[in-house]
Amino acid sequence: MTDNSTAENITKVRHRIRIAAQIIGRQAQDITLLAVSKTRPAQALRRAWEAGVEQFGENYLREALDKMRLLQDLPLCWHFIGPVQSNKTRAIAEHFTWIHSVDRLKIARRLSEQRPLTLPPLQVCLQVNISAEASKSGVSLEQLPELAAAVSMLPNLNLRGLMAIPAAEPDRARQRQAFAAIRLALEQLQQRHPELDTLSMGMSEDLEAAIAEGATIVRIGTDIFGPRDR
Ligand SMILES: *Cc1c(COP(=O)(O)O)cnc(C)c1O
Secondary structure, eight states: OOHHHHHHHHHHHHHHHHHHHHHHTOOGGGSEEEEEOTTOOHHHHHHHHHTTOOEEEESOHHHHHHHHHHTTTSOOEEEEOSOOOGGGHHHHHHHOSEEEEEOOHHHHHHHHHHSOTTSOOEEEEEEBOOTTBSSSOSBOTTTHHHHHHHHHTOTTEEEEEEEOOBOOOSOHHHHHHHHHHHHHHHHHHHHHOTTOOEEEOOOTTTHHHHHHTTOSEEEESHHHHOOOOO
């Protein structure tokens, strides 16, 4: 891709967000664009930043740390969105502002213990696995209330909401059904945890449906940076 195609792509994605918000009567500024930059070189993130993106989502720790080093001169906000192993929690706690992929109490405890006290609490979404989920990660809806209650007690984490990766689905109405189930799960949690305010859902193919069901963070990779090499 040429250098300015990233900027053009971002303009198009922001336009889609604006239209989707307008249709449902929401404010576009209530929806955060998270650029999913896994597998992309630091230069690509720099171009996205020059086009106004400040939030970046990374799936692989080592790759993310390399890019953070190369982009130290920029005030970027980093979100960890990939599967988490126990041996990665310390570096995640030290280097990220957000994590979207917590699905076990053991991981949450480690993140809280390892979060440097010089930093604000780590912002956390619990990854939920609704039926037909594309990812095997995620807490079940049955176990979600217990996990949320426990995570909300951890001192150095700030539980913000839910993340999900529904299976790819071309039909818009079915996309919405999956996102509606996640929204409902958040609404139920909000009865006990009224401070929860985040729904991280929607990717390149389904951001409109996610916004229609209340997404507050959309995670966009392909439609910003182009297709990933397989
Ligand atoms: C790769 C990825 C995305 C972005 O997907 P695109 O289809 O490229 O927009 C979003 N969320 C997660 C968790 C991902 O791993």
